Amino acid sequence: MNSIEILRANLRNLRLRHGFTQEMVAEKADVTYRHYQDIEAGRRSVQLATVDKLATALGETTAQLLEAGRYPAPEAKRGRNPRQIKR
Numbered sequence: 235m236n237s238i239e240i241l242r243a244n245l246r247n248l249r250l251r252h253g254f255t256q257e258m259v260a261e262k263a264d265v266t267y268r269h270y271q272d273i274e275a276g277r278r279s280v281q282l283a284t285v286d287k288l289a290t291a292l293g294e295t296t297a298q299l300l301e302a303g304r305y306p307a308p309e310a311k312r313g314r315n316p317r318q319i320k321r
Contacts, residue, residue, distance in 0.1 A: 235302060237300055238276065238279070238280070239276075240300060240301070240302045241273075241280070241285065241299055241300055242273070242274055242275075242276055243305075243307075244298075244299050244300070244301070244304060244305045245259075245273070245274050245288060245292075245299065246274055247305040247306065247307050247308060248292050248294065248299075248305045249274075249292070250307075250308050251305065251308050252292065254292075256270050256271050256274060257270075259288065259291055259292065262291035262292075263284075263287040263288045263290070263291035264287060265284060265287060265288075269284075270288075273288075282296070285299060285300070
């Protein structure tokens with residue numbers, strides 16, 4: 235896993251853990267929603283200054299955002315799957 239993949243996974247996992255939408259993180263980090271969306275999806279490279287802004291918005295340090303395995307994926311919320319409901 236390279237550093238961009240680590241960053242993408244950590245951003246997504248941390249965002250979900252906080253219950254934030256992509257739009258909320260973008261606003262807090264003062265980047266456009268589309269820019270954030272592209273970073274998390276891997277469609278755009280990212281400058282270190284932007285990583286700093288994202289880290290601050292999420293209450294973390296830049297080093298923490300780049301640390302592999304630091305933020306495991308949150309557990310899926312359990313709920314009723316409509317496809318499994320028998321009528």
